[in-house]
């Protein structure tokens with residue numbers, strides 16, 4: 001069913017009892033041309049574009065939990081393309097452009113809100129670094145604005161401008177950036193993929209990868225063996241574990257990131273604000289809750305829960321930036337397990353095994369990448385060729401000495 | 417709880433006092449080792465779900481490098497050994 005104002009009225013008049021499920025509860029067939037492991041945003045987007053753009057119809061997405069139970073439903077929903085490096089910026093801008101057409105493309109309200117993302121700076125050196133980043137964005141045709149302190153004070157009056165250690169001197173603004181409703185992105189892609197014939201199989205965990213004379217022939221799952229022509233990994237924080245099933249050696253560590261939401265308030269925060277003095281970021285959801293997060297917990301972790309010390313640290317950073325936050329109650333906190341890669345940038349590539357494809361290393365920035373990641377991954381799987389904007393994101397970049405290290409932190413995942 | 421580490425020299429301390437360097441099971445190759453051996457050492461990680469050995473440096477305490485035997489799923493810390501002792505015991 002296509003959604004429209006008419007369909008809403010019609011369903012309202014029939015008591016909202018006639019809505020159809022958004023995707024079928026598919027049972028696995030014995031063989032697929034392509035199997036994608038992981039029903040997160042990236043796996044579902046890849047399935048959607050495979051079927052829609054590249055004509056590969058016999059596709060299954062296998063998800064061990066329910067759709068949206070991974071990081072796609074756990075993130076702080078920020079979408080932006082204010083990256084600096086030439087290997088990253090065109091890729092994230094491609095994603096931003098796909099976001100801008102996504103609701104029309106999917107006939108689904110993903111609640112894209114281009115409210116603007118502003119990154120604050122606190123010193124002359126940081127201002128210069130942001131000017132450089134803004135210029136790098138302009139060179140790729142992406143608009144960026146430097147906002148000086150006085151102008152910023154008018155825009156965002158409630159910040160702590162005169163903090164003794166981290167006074168706020170200004171910020172770098174990308175107006176087209178903002179937020180999107182994370183679950184809706186997964187649901188919209190799932191519905192779109194389903195309509196193009198993709199089987200979405202939930203509660204189906206891949207437990208082993210079967211290979212014959214080198215090539216992958218299928219996967220063992222909690223619903224039995226399923227054969228495939230090509231196998232694609234999009235397992236977010238569990239990539240090392242899934243990769244191990246095919247003896248892949250990967251440049252990945254799993255780390256945990258927490259997020260928080262407060263009680264609902266009247267509209268007060270109009271932008272996404274990122275605190276350059278630490279790593280705090282905050283926005284207000286459409287329901288009114290303030291959604292925020294900060295840094296990873298610091299050590300490798302597969303637990304989908306964080307530690308209290310980091311929660312405390314996040315609150316401290318938040319209150320340093322917005323003193324009024326101390327009066328707001330936190331309703332919930334949660335955590336997600338992410339692949340931290342060795343240079344902080346993602347990997348979309350073929351693997352040493354010919355029919356095995358890899359999509360991983362999204363660190364804590366992969367939600368914004370969902371459309372481009374899906375598109376480029378589908379391109380790779382269908383054509384066996386890297387999409388031009390993902391060329392710098394290949395697996396062999398470490399061996400060749402072409403790391404895409406946005407933070408300049410070197411091969412230490414917990415610093416990216 | 418991995419947010420508290422018992423330093424063998426300083427006692428129970430919050431994780432904020434430590435700099436975490438990651439995998440301590442890796443052995444640095446000899447300078448003349450192959451590019452592949454160096455690549456694996458610098459970039460490739462086993463990343464187990466379960467027990468793992470890690471370097472934690474007690475930067476805001478005794479400044480010693482420690483080897484922490486920790487479970488990455490339960491966050492339980494099984495042991496903390498001084499780095500020099502660990503190296504000696506493991507013939508490094």
Ligand SMILES: Cc1cc2nc3c(=O)[nH]c(=O)nc-3n(C[C@H](O)[C@H](O)[C@H](O)COP(=O)(O)OP(=O)(O)OC[C@H]3O[C@@H](n4cnc5c(N)ncnc54)[C@H](O)[C@@H]3O)c2cc1C
Nearest residue numbers: 038040041042064070071072075076078206336366367368
């Ligand atoms: C707290 C938090 C905040 C974040 N904030 C942002 C943000 O503001 N902006 C941004 O751009 N990014 C953000 N991110 C990062 C972003 O959420 C992720 O990079 C991105 O969602 C990962 O891709 P995915 O959606 O496909 O992953 P997931 O949704 O995690 O999908 C992977 C799926 O694979 C499944 N799986 C794993 N192993 C198996 C198996 N063996 N068999 C079957 N299925 C399996 C998992 O169950 C999971 O559903 C944040 C992450 C976290 C944790």
Ligand SMILES: [Zn+2]
Nearest residue numbers: 423426477478
């Ligand atoms: Zn100590």
